[in-house]
Amino acid sequence: MVTGKSKALFQKARNLIPGGVNSPVRACKSVGCDPVFIERAEGSRLYDVDGNAYLDFLSSWGPMILGHNHPAVTEAVRQALGRGTSYGAPTPGEVELAELVVAALPSMAKVRFVSSGTEATMSAVRLARGFTGRKVVVKFDGCYHGHGDTFLVKAGSGVVTLGIPGSPGVPEDIVRNTVSIPYNDLPTLEKTLRDGNLDIACVIVEPVAGNMGVIPPAPGFLGQLRALTAELGIVLIFDEVITGFRLGLGGAQGRFGITPDLTCLGKIIGGGLPVGAYGGKRELMDLIAPEGPIYQAGTLSGNPLAMTAGIATVKALQAPDFYDELEAKAAFFAAGLNSLSEQYLPGAVALNRVGSMMTPFFTTGPVTDFTSATTADTVRYAAYWREMLEQGVYLAPSQFEAAFVSAAHTRQELEATLEKTESAFKKLAKQQKTR
Ligand SMILES: *Cc1c(COP(=O)(O)O)cnc(C)c1O
Numbered sequence: 001m002v003t004g005k006s007k008a009l010f011q012k013a014r015n016l017i018p019g020g021v022n023s024p025v026r027a028c029k030s031v032g033c034d035p036v037f038i039e040r041a042e043g044s045r046l047y048d049v050d051g052n053a054y055l056d057f058l059s060s061w062g063p064m065i066l067g068h069n070h071p072a073v074t075e076a077v078r079q080a081l082g083r084g085t086s087y088g089a090p091t092p093g094e095v096e097l098a099e100l101v102v103a104a105l106p107s108m109a110k111v112r113f114v115s116s117g118t119e120a121t122m123s124a125v126r127l128a129r130g131f132t133g134r135k136v137v138v139k140f141d142g143c144y145h146g147h148g149d150t151f152l153v154k155a156g157s158g159v160v161t162l163g164i165p166g167s168p169g170v171p172e173d174i175v176r177n178t179v180s181i182p183y184n185d186l187p188t189l190e191k192t193l194r195d196g197n198l199d200i201a202c203v204i205v206e207p208v209a210g211n212m213g214v215i216p217p218a219p220g221f222l223g224q225l226r227a228l229t230a231e232l233g234i235v236l237i238f239d240e241v242i243t244g245f246r247l248g249l250g251g252a253q254g255r256f257g258i259t260p261d262l263t264c265l266g267k268i269i270g271g272g273l274p275v276g277a278y279g280g281k282r283e284l285m286d287l288i289a290p291e292g293p294i295y296q297a298g299t300l301s302g303n304p305l306a307m308t309a310g311i312a313t314v315k316a317l318q319a320p321d322f323y324d325e326l327e328a329k330a331a332f333f334a335a336g337l338n339s340l341s342e343q344y345l346p347g348a349v350a351l352n353r354v355g356s357m358m359t360p361f362f363t364t365g366p367v368t369d370f371t372s373a374t375t376a377d378t379v380r381y382a383a384y385w386r387e388m389l390e391q392g393v394y395l396a397p398s399q400f401e402a403a404f405v406s407a408a409h410t411r412q413e414l415e416a417t418l419e420k421t422e423s424a425f426k427k428l429a430k431q432q433k434t435r
Helices: 004-016 071-081 092-104 117-132 186-193 221-232 251-256 304-317 322-344 378-390 411-434
Strands: 038-042 045-048 053-056 110-114 136-140 178-181 200-205 235-239 262-265 276-280 350-354 357-361
Touching: 053 411, 071 304, 092 110, 092 276, 092 304, 110 117, 117 136, 117 200, 117 235, 117 262, 117 276, 178 186, 186 221, 200 221, 221 235, 235 251, 251 262, 304 322, 322 350, 322 357, 322 411, 378 411
Parallel strands: 136 178, 136 200, 200 235, 235 262
Antiparallel strands: 038 045, 045 053, 110 276, 262 276, 350 357
16 A cells, blocks of 8 residues: 555665664554654644655654644754754752643652653653562553563553563563563452562553553552552652653643552653653652762753753643643544444444543443453554554554543544545444455
8 A cells, every 4th residue: 555655665674674674563564564654743733755745643652742843842842943952950940840841740849850751751660669679560551651670561652552471581580570460450469569578669550551552541550550559668759651641731640539659751841852760759750870879970961952842841731721622622523433433333433532642442432441451452443543644643552551632633533534534434344344
């Protein structure tokens, strides 16, 4: 299906870059397609090297909540560029973004900037282990926390998309200290955390799961998790790399009213440039070098261009009604998807949505954890994805990812996307009959 310059570039890239891509899911393997190569983006749209335009619901996997090439962000970065790209010494921008983050997320007394979400989660776990003097990390099946060795056990995102059982190259000795349990399963959670034989340093969780497709926390799940970890002296880490500044300025923790000990951020706080961050309680953060003994560093951490993009993005998000308007748009879009699936694929699509992140699972549902997520018909998702791409809509190239509505999507564009969805669902319904 992919032809022209994209096809030629992919052929060349495969000889130069593993799989032709710098992050696995981009290769579009699981949707049975070769990738299109993108030349530029503007507002709600991506433009490929062959001149095709796509309405973008991938949002660069989450960061582009304002849409692409947002004037305030682009102008700020343009100005910063004129002042040089990196100094390796402190800058005012780091202090300004830290102030914005700490004001938005009261659980974070201090914050340290890094260059990716992966770095943020790795550093947060080191801090939790250093603080408690314990080893074991508890995570949840289907949650993804970047590609650190510790986390590649029943991980979500590309690991589940490509059907990789963990990863070769991760030593047994390391994953022995990771325990992965089902999401939203309170009895198993309590049993695991109270197991006296486990030397548990921390629990890390996506407070709304986004990397096995969108799965909201069951009522009481996060509250019980907070109560148990507090009682047992276990550090609670919220991985808000997707949800931070996505579900409101206060992230998922603000939305659900839960205060974690540590929080990891990424994606949106970089405004499309590489930024991650971790932060939390003062007594924990004061253990980080050079204040304390736990080491963590980065040559390009707090990079001035990246800080500038982050500051401009967060300031734009502070506009009154920003999140109410985004919520209303996402709710409108989700309601449209639901009525189309009821009409054409009754009982065969389970749509999960929290705020502006959503996933239509091609299964009867409900989808509440990794096991139910993986009942989804990935062949059908692939057919849907290809049909939408053909019609100029770019969705996440995997059933186990989120679709993001951004501030740049207009009502008309969402309506147009629903019309395209209708024609895609009609085709899927026919294919079902002839199967
Ligand atoms: C994307 C993501 C990460 C990893 O961030 P990178 O910047 O890709 O390293 C970690 N946790 C969650 C929840 C994510 O969605």
